[in-house]
Structure formats: structure tokens, C-alpha cells
Amino acid sequence: MTQDEKVKAIFHIRPLSEFVLREMELEWLDSNQTEPTEAEIEAGWIAYQAAQIAEAEAKAAQKAALLDRLGITEEEAKLLLA
DSSP, X not given: OOHHHHHHXXXXXXXXXXXXXXXXXXXXXXXXXXXXXXXXXXXXXXXXXXXXHHHHHHHHHHHHHHHHHHTOOHHHHHHHHO
16 A cells, blocks of 8 residues: 555545654544554555445446436537537
């Protein structure tokens, strides 16, 4: 897991938390939330990735439904918006 991925995982499991991550070393600054364990962070990364996939799939389904309602293809929509 990269540093960026670890930050995303932590924010996914502890929204609005306060911390510093230096060279993968976590310094927990938040007095309102407990510091996550490495296992929680790893599980949070998996959950974050699953949420990103689900969000992308939902957007694709909404886009397809809109195009279907409009009766146009994706290429036609791009031409109209260009």
C-alpha cells in the first residue's frame, strides 16, 4: 500500500480524522476518534476500493439509462456536447 492509498483508507474508515503520515509512519492527532490498527487500515483500503468500483458502476448505469431515455448513443451525446 502506498502512502496515498493509506491516507485514503484512513479517511474512509475514520472520516474527518486528524493525523499525519510521514514515510508511512502514522501520528494520530484526533482526540475524537480512535487510532485505527494496521488491520483496520488494510480492510479500509479494500472497502475504499470496493466503494470506488460501486460508485463508478452506478455512474455508468445512470449514464446508460439517461442515454437510453434520450434515445441516443454515447458518441451522439459527445457530438452534441462538443
